[in-house]
Amino acid sequence: MQEQIINILADTTGRDAADFSDASQDLFTSGLLDSMATVSLLLGLQDEFGVQVPVSEFDRSQWNTIEKIEQRVKELQNA
Amino acid sequence: MINWIASLPNFSAYGTPMYFFYLILAILPLGIGLYFGKRFSWYEALISFIFIFLMFDGSSWQQGISLIVYVIYETCLVMYYTHYRKKQNGSGTFYLISALSILPLVIVKLSPAMVGHNSLLGFLGISYLTFRAVGTVIETRDGMIKEISPWKFIRFILFMPTITSGPIDRYRRFEKDYQKVPSRDEYLQLVSKGIFYLFLGFLYKFVIGYFFGQRFYPYFERLTLAEHDPFSWHMLGVMYTYGFYLFFDFAGYSLFAVAISYFMGVKSPMNFKQPFKSKNIKEFWNRWHISLSFWFRDYIFMRFVFMATKKRWFKNRNALSSTAYMLNMVLMGFWHGITWYYILYGFLHGIALVVNDWWLRYKRKHLKKLPHNKFTTGVAIFITFNFVMFTFLIFSGFLDTFFFNNH
Numbered sequence: 001m002q003e004q005i006i007n008i009l010a011d012t013t014g015r016d017a018a019d020f021s022d023a024s025q026d027l028f029t030s031g032l033l034d035s036m037a038t039v040s041l042l043l044g045l046q047d048e049f050g051v052q053v054p055v056s057e058f059d060r061s062q063w064n065t066i067e068k069i070e071q072r073v074k075e076l077q078n079a
Numbered sequence: 080m081i082n083w084i085a086s087l088p089n090f091s092a093y094g095t096p097m098y099f100f101y102l103i104l105a106i107l108p109l110g111i112g113l114y115f116g117k118r119f120s121w122y123e124a125l126i127s128f129i130f131i132f133l134m135f136d137g138s139s140w141q142q143g144i145s146l147i148v149y150v151i152y153e154t155c156l157v158m159y160y161t162h163y164r165k166k167q168n169g170s171g172t173f174y175l176i177s178a179l180s181i182l183p184l185v186i187v188k189l190s191p192a193m194v195g196h197n198s199l200l201g202f203l204g205i206s207y208l209t210f211r212a213v214g215t216v217i218e219t220r221d222g223m224i225k226e227i228s229p230w231k232f233i234r235f236i237l238f239m240p241t242i243t244s245g246p247i248d249r250y251r252r253f254e255k256d257y258q259k260v261p262s263r264d265e266y267l268q269l270v271s272k273g274i275f276y277l278f279l280g281f282l283y284k285f286v287i288g289y290f291f292g293q294r295f296y297p298y299f300e301r302l303t304l305a306e307h308d309p310f311s312w313h314m315l316g317v318m319y320t321y322g323f324y325l326f327f328d329f330a331g332y333s334l335f336a337v338a339i340s341y342f343m344g345v346k347s348p349m350n351f352k353q354p355f356k357s358k359n360i361k362e363f364w365n366r367w368h369i370s371l372s373f374w375f376r377d378y379i380f381m382r383f384v385f386m387a388t389k390k391r392w393f394k395n396r397n398a399l400s401s402t403a404y405m406l407n408m409v410l411m412g413f414w415h416g417i418t419w420y421y422i423l424y425g426f427l428h429g430i431a432l433v434v435n436d437w438w439l440r441y442k443r444k445h446l447k448k449l450p451h452n453k454f455t456t457g458v459a460i461f462i463t464f465n466f467v468m469f470t471f472l473i474f475s476g477f478l479d480t481f482f483f484n485n486h
Contacts, residue, residue: 054221055381
């Protein structure tokens with residue numbers, strides 16, 4: 001799943017997948033993600049995994065690393 | 080009854096040193112309760128009522144009545160919508176309810192420009208209550224808030240420490256804090272942080288803010304108005320002294336609100352994080368009036384981008400982000416008030432965010448060719464700081480006096 005998430009992130013930010021090799025780095029403080037890219041990420045997750053993430057559910061501290069994104073997606077899939 | 084209320088003394092929030100004395104005395108029993116793991120909700124409601132009453136009695140009694148009517152109105156809307164949302168989820172109803180909950184604020188903001196005097200509907204803090212109410216409606220729409228009682232909603236929008244000027248909290252965050260009593264260790268930590276913030280607030284608002292606002296600013300203001308030259312050194316004095324006054328006054332006020340919230344066992348969000356250290360304008364909005372800027376980010380910017388992307392309104396991603404930035408900031412300008420200087424302030428910040436975004440993209444493409452060192456960081460901070468100060472000069476309305484009302 002991490003690989004798919006990295007692909008979505010690379011797609012939405014227009015960066016190399018290599019930029020996202022560290023699954024525990026903070027995507028916001030490192031400047032990799034901003035509000036714009038976040039929306040594309042949510043839509044990408046929706047297409048890829050079929051999980052609906054309302055914008056108001058998006059608490060940055062819960063979604064700021066690839067590990068956490070993976071965990072959230074799994075939670076939403078099982079919900 | 081009205082005559083009696085109008086004759087009572089009025090205490091604006093955090094106005095004088097004595098106010099703090101009474102306020103802290105009144106919340107002391109709450110603190111003792113929290114220390115022993117209990118939240119005295121009824122006592123809290125009682126002192127909140129008394130202190131809110133004292134903000135809106137005396138000469139402000141009309142505002143007090145507007146506040147009561149407003150709270151009843153918003154509570155009815157939110158109750159109706161949560162009830163409706165359990166069975167249905169129509170977009171039309173959502174937009175209608177959102178529009179109705181913003182309506183009083185729109186009337187209050189439009190009145191001075193349209194009819195030339197302030198609306199009777201207005202009261203100090205109406206914007207901040209509206210942000211909380213609309214946020215609650217939006218999160219109900221998203222299914223994040225499922226259940227809300229009138230009492231809980233009122234407790235949230237009227238939370239006494241933050242009622243007149245924020246910070247703007249979110250319902251789910253507030254309610255989570257409220258439902259759980261902090262452990263003794265946590266509470267003691269909150270109190271010690273709160274005491275620090277309180278004294279920092281005194282320094283900011285009553286010392287530094289006072290000197291900038293009451294001493295330095297009027298000095299430069301007088302000289303600039305006498306000179307009739309927009310490019311004078313004294314104009315720069317007006318710009319910097321106003322900018323610092325604005326920061327220290329507002330940040331001081333926010334520190335009080337956060338400190339008192341902490342004493343009451345609620346972690347209201349911080350509103351300022353050393354904004355003048357920002358290296359670009361995007362970072363600035365993550366550090367300046369944070370609870371407002373995040374409100375706009377989450378409820379205007381992100382939602383707009385989300386919808387526009389889903390419905391493919393834009394072919395070009397950068398055109399979308401630029402439009403969203405402009406919409407976000409111009410709307411924020413309008414929110415401050417319908418005057419040319421507030422709207423221009425928002426417009427300039429929108430443009431700055433667009434330019435900033437363009438620059439960040441350019442920088443990323445040419446990473447290897449561009450130098451990056453302490454000096455370039457210094458230049459970035461310098462440019463950001465001076466741009467911000469310039470927009471504060473516009474925001475201050477001083478130029479309106481200078482150009483159009485300087486007799």
